[in-house]
Amino acid sequence: WLPLREPAAEEAVRSFLEAVRAGDVGAALALAGESDGSERFLVAEALDDRWEVVQVAQVAYTETPRGATAEVYAEIEAHDGTRLGHRYRVGLEGGDPVVRNALARTEHIPEGFGHLELNGYSADPGEESHVLLLPGVYELYESQPATLDLGVYPVLVLGDQFIELGGEHATTWLPQPWPQLSEEGRRALDEALRARLDACAERAPADGCPFAPPPGDERIDIPADATWEITAYPQVTAAYMYLPGSTERSFELFTTEPGSVEVEAVIVEEDGGERRTRLNCGISPDGVHAEFDMAGGVTLTPGSTAAEHCGSMVEVE
Template identity: 35%
Template sequence: MAVAPAKPGPRAPQRWPDVPMRARTRRRIAVAVPLVLALAAGVYAVRWAYADREANEPVEALRAFLEASRTGDVEAALAMTTGEPHGETDLLVPEATSDDWEILDLGLQTWSPYDQGADVWATVKGPNDTELTTEFSLTAVGDDWKVEDPFTTLTVQTVPVPYVDVNGFSVPLTGDPYDSHDFALLPGVYQLYENPPEFFAYEAAPMLALGDFLIDADGAEPPFLRAAFEGFTAVEGSEPELNERLAAYLDACMADPEGPEVFGCPFDLQEGDIDEGGFTLGDTRWEILEYPQATASAFAGAVHTEPFGLELLTRKEGRARVTAADTDSGEEIVLECTIHTTGLYLVYDDTGEYAIGPNQDPDPATDPYPTTWQGGYEPGCEPV
């Protein structure tokens, strides 16, 4: 029987003795490895520093915008924004700004080196240590970063004067008294009616504006001047002066060359007021026996038409005596009439000073709100 030869087993691996590395080679490797590592670290550091500088650019752009707003450099602040502000721009002037606030902190919210936009948050502090934080969006425009729509809106409607006063800067309110006015504001502190109109004090706190937010000094939502006379209160002790002006107004009515029965004066006499058959009203002579006492109202219905005004409310009626003569016989009759202030108003001008007068068009045909004066004034008279 034939026997197959056995297969050879695997060859044992041969190991050659290590060749000693030359000293020069070892020195070269020892020098090259640190250099490669240092070069890689340097490239990373440069790229990191460049990215960090890029990421910081929108933060510094927002800081520059806020600082320009704070110092009243409105032209520079507007140049750092994109687009046009919404609403009326009359308050985007240096005179309407205040530096009574500070920038506390800014930080990058979102940013990418592959994107042209960034979001940056800012915290500012206003009066009474009131702090406000909000986020702004910025866009890269060429080599610069611009702030997108950073404006706050102040809404003004139905105030008792025909102007709005912000940080001592006044802007006339034109159009219908019931029109709403939306003013664009830069970030900052805004005090309304620092110099309040006559007869009034304005007690609302300064407002802090930042982005979409507008808060007062205690952090609450401020009056948006939508409700009539919000923030205004009558000055205590102002009625004596008011009644002095009322008396002067009535004296001027009495001295009118056409007589005191002219439009806007609370004196009138109709033949129906005289209970005498056949009496035809002729000449009348008036004298004031006692002046009325009044105050000014402060409710929405008091403002009827242009110009703006506050209705006078009668605290105490006055009295007047009128002597009337019959046109045909010359017979005279004496009557006493009440004097009240219905239909009279405090009418303000754009400086905050008021005058007393009828807040109504003399021609009822063109007056959209004819009230007291239509058809003649009726004071209420009785024979003595």
């Protein structure tokens, strides 16, 4: 014997999932009974329909003096074959069924990303620390510049479960970006650093430039018209840092191989005599901050720990 129609709880879950996949957010939310968090992404523009409903089955049913509750297992499959399952709780306390745990609820951690971008749709969750999501496939931060690799991949979402496409294990949180420089980003950083050092060499001594004698060394006199010649550009690596209030993608530079500059200088001897010589100064741009904008540009600014003078100077033989 088979019933003429599927149980009301199954029908509610199936209708909810099919409404989401069709982009009918209003119909989906009419069946959902949860609204604790930012609702900025409960819109059709944030959805991607590249998934299918593959299973819906009632697996439990209980009755209490307050009414009946059913548990419905649902499973969906993304376009690449990744599957994800979840047990929904459906309230049947008279009237229309309500899918109580219909929406995903994930913590939003800005970490320098003042907005969250899903499937090309971007929004600021506002004061809410949690974001509500409908089931489906989500591409994260597609519009980020080619200079950055965020280390996040598309995810399949169902209930409180998140799994990266092609992944083997689900989690209960949305992957958070932690940017690294792409190959293009490393090239852009290298070009920006060379341009900055070239500009410093042309106007040295200048604020924010490390072309100056070590402080307190009164023996070294560098004429104002002296030419600073860069003999080797430094090699650097960059580590992501979160600057509160910043809308840029900020990195701090660390030297992997120092550079060097040379300059004609005058050395004052102990007896008061002077002699002209050529000095070498090491360049280590530690503490300089690099900010990557959405257009792929790089802006370098000296941080509070960046050097403003040579660490040491030696004579060139």
